Amino acid sequence: MKGIILKEKPKSPISEAYRTLRTNIQFASFDREIKTIVVTSSVIGEGKSTTAANIAYSLNEIGKKVLLLDCDLRRPSIHKKYNISNEAGISDILFDGRDMSTVIYKITDNLYILTSGTLPPNPAEMLSSNKMREFIDSLRKIFDYIIIDTPPVISVTDAQILSTMADGVILIVSSGEADRQAVAKAKELLLNVKAKILGVVLNKLDIDQSKGYRYYYYYEEKKKRKKK
Secondary structure, three states, X not given: OOOOHHHHOOOOHHXXXXXXXXXXXXXXXXXXXXXXXXXXXXXXXXXXXXHHHHHHHHHHHOOOOEEEEEOOOOOOOHHHHOOOOOOOOHHHHHHHOOOHXXXXXXXXXXEEXXXXXXXXXXXXXXXXXXXXXXXXXXXXXXXXXXXXXXXXXXXXXXXXXXXXXXXXXXXXXXXXXXXHHHHHXXXXXXXXXXXXXXXXXXXXXXXXXXXXXXXXXXXXXXXXXXXX
């Protein structure tokens, strides 16, 4: 598993940070049901897919039945993180009538993954279809949590579309890299469609600059230490 720190280093401070994020998600469910969560960012490269993958794994750790759904139909990457095939997935279920049982991956007793599958020529149209909405609704009856990885908000409308079908959105912001105007724009675009923003995850925090005990998040071990 690539970048799944909870699996690779379960006792690390970073793993504890993801467990804290998991707890925050659970607390958000006290007032209203939070089952379907979109994970997105303002621009490319902020670590949204790695965060989505670790959130899903963390919920699986406490016995929740979780589906990690790769709805980035332009640059999918979830399959790479879990070393599984992307030959067939969501798009094949929606438009080719594939049975979900033939394309879903069972990673653990509680964690399942649906990859993007065949990349469609019209991702936004596919994601905004009644079939997609009905599909999400059907998944809610099967899983405790559905974590949806999407493209960045500013780049395309996909995240906005999916946020209207989700119970909440987590926005990933890259520490020291994110443009403030881009983050503000991403928030504005989500609020324009009445998305329920659960919170923001500060990613790629430079832990060398931190003092004392602090929770932090990171992205693929700082790009594998800048590829050595």
